Amino acid sequence: MARWLQSDVLKIFLYVAGSLTLAAWISPWLYNVGMGLAEVTEGKETNGVIAWLGEHARRSKDNFPRFFDRSFLLASVVLLFPLLSWLKMGRGSGSYRDTPWSLRLPDSVVAMNRGQALRRNPSGLSQALIGFFVAAGLLLVAGWLMLQAGIFMWRDAAVSTGGVPNPLLMEIDWGKAFRKALPTALVVATLEEVLFRGVLLGIFLRAMRPAPAIATLSFLFAFVHFLEPPVGVRVPDPEAADAGFVLLGQIFSRFADPFSMLGRFLVLASVGVVLAIARWRTASLWLPIGLHAGWVFSHVIFKSATWPVAGLPELVRWFVGASLLEGLLPLTIMVITGIVVAMLTRVPDEGEKV
Template identity: 65%
Template sequence: MRSGQQSDVLKIFAYVAGTLILGAFLAPWLYQAGKGLAEVFAGKEGNKAIEWLADAARRSDFPRFFNRAVMLSAIILIFPLLSWLRLGRPPGSFRDTPWSLPLPDHAVVTDRGQPLHRNPHGWVQFGTGFFLAAGLLLFSGWVMVQSGCFVWRDMTHSTRGVRMPTSLLETIEWGKAVKKALPAALVIGLIEETLFRGVLFGIFLRAMRPAPAIAILSFLFAFVHFLEPPAGVVIADPEASGAGFVMLGKIFARFGDPMPMVSSFLVLSAVGVVLAYSRYRTASLWLPVGLHFGWVFGEKIFKAATWVVPGLPREVHWFVGETLKEGLLPFSVVAVTGILVHAMTRAREPIAGYRS
């Protein structure tokens, strides 16, 4: 990006920052509204939709309301963002604007960055991505069970002989788990890939070369997913006007702890790199959607079928976390997946009629 020029990339980061600030401001108000609705409709029968909403609010804690406030803020601010992205852009070729930088000759470079193209092998790439991501991830989960880091929910002892509490013993309902995980994973894959690799990656490629575009977008992807409230976090006064900013402070405090940074943020960044690279190599969303679908599906199935074994030494958590999204072992699985993605795809040739 040229010095002194507003870039679409900086506008995206400003949008993320604005979303967090607005979400933190709205969170306590949303919490009070939700709990008030729950009290009003407690034990009453009426409109099914309102009754469902009141029940959900009754069962939710402040971190959940914080998440919903951030999501609401993202929706509210998306409209001014879309308008802002068009500010100062004169009609005509994007090549003639100060946001344009030359990309490598081998890349598909146009005035629109790298456009998405019709993919005749889309369904094959989608299926291959799904089975590749889910298969490798679940295989790594099986390895973790065999090593004693996780235990099947219907087993009384781990492979290392650690006895599990009887209260955790339950039958694994594989059919129910698959039925629940499939649609959720597919929806997450479609929405996030359309946003991150479909829209944002195209914007990033307008401003910079593919390598930094992939790196920065992957950092943003990991950052957004890393903003989950820490497990078990408690806000003393969730109705206070500054409660959302207290929560935001606790979330950002995780960035100062090397354990979650290595075990979680590193894995999320690697996932973002593989997804963006697969989109760049194929100029379509079929493969990244399939990969994302497979990773989310595999993680949900494994979570529904296992418990993490308690009392593991702290050093083990550098390699294996509490889910398949944490630790150096899942990172290595993502890295292997990326190598296979590189092997099964090829860089697209420049399209005739487009300038590079």
């Protein structure tokens, strides 16, 4: 039991649970402080930062989930320092470079029973570019097929290919879409890959064999991204002390929804699996960063240029949801991308196979 309690994998899961609990507790307080700032700064000249916070709070008055998101981020940062200290418990002293926190380790200090270290990758940039174009290309081709099938429509088209009228006709600003999509893709992909596939997968690989490590981390990756509140969710009394826990209950209710699990959670989990395999088979973050950036880029571009068509049969929504990353068809695209990644990457040495 003592050994299990010292498991770094358990500590990571407890850290996520603790961050959620703390966020649920402090989010009503953050909401009340925000509404106070909104009231005090309305129509008055004050400090620039205070005025910006007040304006931001006013715009989010009816959006309590946004305060919960900020609370979760704050809780994650606050609890990160105890986590880092806890992860060192029960360990002997060691070099900083002999840890999964290091971005690269020389072969001479890598022990087989201590997981897989990230190594220098001379082909890193080309792998990142290949990953980007493979991921973005396959997902955008799927999006084009959805447009032809009448499941989505261009924002500037009067009707979809199925003859459904456009409820909100508007011009597509491709320049603005690209300027938003590319930086977003690069920043999100880099930060998340350093955290999930760089740090966390390194920790998980030290605690278990590659296959369960990849599966466990992919579940955690999907779970964290699945915490986004349902569209249109409302908390009856955001000022109540239990408002955060009410919202948390609504978020967790999605796990009982078959469509959410098959159409969203499994897609996220498959994304995590493909990225983890890419990291493990190349022992670097270049390929997963490229893949991740390609998916984010194509998702943002497609969302900026199209609308989902309303009124389609329920069966259609099981295959394609309201975005490029929802439904059984996107899940199939992730599987195909994983097969392509497996074909492009090296075969692991004997004894390292997943």
